[in-house]
Amino acid sequence: MSTKLLKNNNILRILPILVIALLIVTGNSYSQDTKPNFLIIYGDDANYEEFSLYGGKNIDTPNIDRLAKEGLTFNKVFQAIAICAPSRAELYTGMYPVRNGVAWNHATARPGIKSIVHHLGDLGYRVGITGKLHAGPKNVFPFQELDILKGGDIDGEKLQEYAEQEQPFALIIASGEPHEPWNRGNPDKFDPDKLHLPPYFVDTQYTRELYTNYLAEMEHLDLQVGQSLKALEKSGKANNTLVLFTSEHGSPFPGGKWTNWNTGVHTAFVARWPGVISPGQRTDALIQYADVLPTLVDIVGGTVNKSEFDGTSFLPVLKGDTDQHREYVYFMHNNVPEGPPYPIRSVTNGTHHYIRNLTPENIYIEKHIFGGRAVEPFLVTWFYKSTTDTHARNMLNRFIHRPAEELYNMEQDPFEFENLAAETEFENIKRELSNALDAWMESQNDPGEALDSWEAYKNNGGYLDE
Numbered sequence: 001m002s003t004k005l006l007k008n009n010n011i012l013r014i015l016p017i018l019v020i021a022l023l024i025v026t027g028n029s030y031s032q033d034t035k036p037n038f039l040i041i042y043g044d045d046a047n048y049e050e051f052s053l054y055g056g057k058n059i060d061t062p063n064i065d066r067l068a069k070e071g072l073t074f075n076k077v078f079q080a081i082a083i084c085a086p087s088r089a090e091l092y093t094g095m096y097p098v099r100n101g102v103a104w105n106h107a108t109a110r111p112g113i114k115s116i117v118h119h120l121g122d123l124g125y126r127v128g129i130t131g132k133l134h135a136g137p138k139n140v141f142p143f144q145e146l147d148i149l150k151g152g153d154i155d156g157e158k159l160q161e162y163a164e165q166e167q168p169f170a171l172i173i174a175s176g177e178p179h180e181p182w183n184r185g186n187p188d189k190f191d192p193d194k195l196h197l198p199p200y201f202v203d204t205q206y207t208r209e210l211y212t213n214y215l216a217e218m219e220h221l222d223l224q225v226g227q228s229l230k231a232l233e234k235s236g237k238a239n240n241t242l243v244l245f246t247s248e249h250g251s252p253f254p255g256g257k258w259t260n261w262n263t264g265v266h267t268a269f270v271a272r273w274p275g276v277i278s279p280g281q282r283t284d285a286l287i288q289y290a291d292v293l294p295t296l297v298d299i300v301g302g303t304v305n306k307s308e309f310d311g312t313s314f315l316p317v318l319k320g321d322t323d324q325h326r327e328y329v330y331f332m333h334n335n336v337p338e339g340p341p342y343p344i345r346s347v348t349n350g351t352h353h354y355i356r357n358l359t360p361e362n363i364y365i366e367k368h369i370f371g372g373r374a375v376e377p378f379l380v381t382w383f384y385k386s387t388t389d390t391h392a393r394n395m396l397n398r399f400i401h402r403p404a405e406e407l408y409n410m411e412q413d414p415f416e417f418e419n420l421a422a423e424t425e426f427e428n429i430k431r432e433l434s435n436a437l438d439a440w441m442e443s444q445n446d447p448g449e450a451l452d453s454w455e456a457y458k459n460n461g462g463y464l465d466e
Helices: 003-026 062-069 084-093 116-121 156-164 205-235 289-299 367-371 378-385 390-400 424-443 454-459
Strands: 037-042 072-078 126-131 144-146 169-174 241-246 266-272 281-288 329-333 344-348 352-357 405-409
Touching (some): 037 205, 062 205, 084 116, 116 289, 156 169, 156 205, 205 241, 205 378, 281 289
Parallel strands (some): 072 281, 126 144
Antiparallel strands (some): 329 344, 344 352
């Protein structure tokens, strides 16, 4: 054998070893030496089911659709409370509401709690926010507050400038859309008579006209996503940035926000990370907002421990190594200060959803729906129609009067109309979920009904400004 051929054979023998060594050193296309950036784009009251990604037919969202084509769409991501301040506090702390202290709207976190600013700041990140903060106190959420989002639009030059700095960043773009007042976007493009209203709505002309304003802001949210992605690309950092889009919770119509139903606590969630996340994928992995911060910490080599987090890292899901994460996701609702006390607790395994209404003898009232801000007048038309329309009566009754227990198959009945709690064939799954809910409440030192009071609210830092 010639010397040349012998050398070639030796190279062929060691080539696989070199490749394996290279993979071990570089990881999955990112390393601790080149930490990825994090860009979180956060909607506000954006009903997940309106996005075409989840079957919506009313709006055009080309930028969010593009993000999904280039990344991973999550089918089952939830937050513990379908209200603004608690949902943000859960995502920013990696803790459930009772533990972090924000178990009511407009409440502040417990002193000494560490947030995303501390966890990622300790790992070498600039942690900033632009837009809606709605998180306090300042020592728990000491974000660098930026004016990148102003007047409803992204200042592309400022975002590009921020991203181009050498230190890795974690930036939250906290949109105010489509939270009312609805004054952005173009409602005139929608024909009210051709809208596909959610089935838990009462179909009145005023509701249809009002909903065009909401949908216009949903499309404006998509515009903000596009503006953000464009600026990120111009900065040259897009290929080393994990982009997360989440829509927060349901709309401020009966059956969405302020409820524990799927249409309240379910959120749209899309992740794009070039070179790590395979494009155009979907997952049924069960995720909770409390899992997001532990995942970011895990990505950059930080320690995720139970003393600081209730959530756990779903990095293996992002990398495509698994389609499983949680066994259960947990929910709660304290109605103060949104109305008179009406405590709710619930849990899902991703298929069945068990809800426990702790004071079913009371009627449910949410002050904004029954007599508050921009969405007030539509409910009058619902009550008026209920005099002659069975569906209207059923939807109002469903919203106002709740049984002690509810059980739904969320996959077959995503709008949760068919209560299975009294059906004998579902006794086992109801018992399993009820036991899981009890265990969660005990682990969180959640007393249940006693927590939904003005006294508890005030004693735990209520009255955070909107």
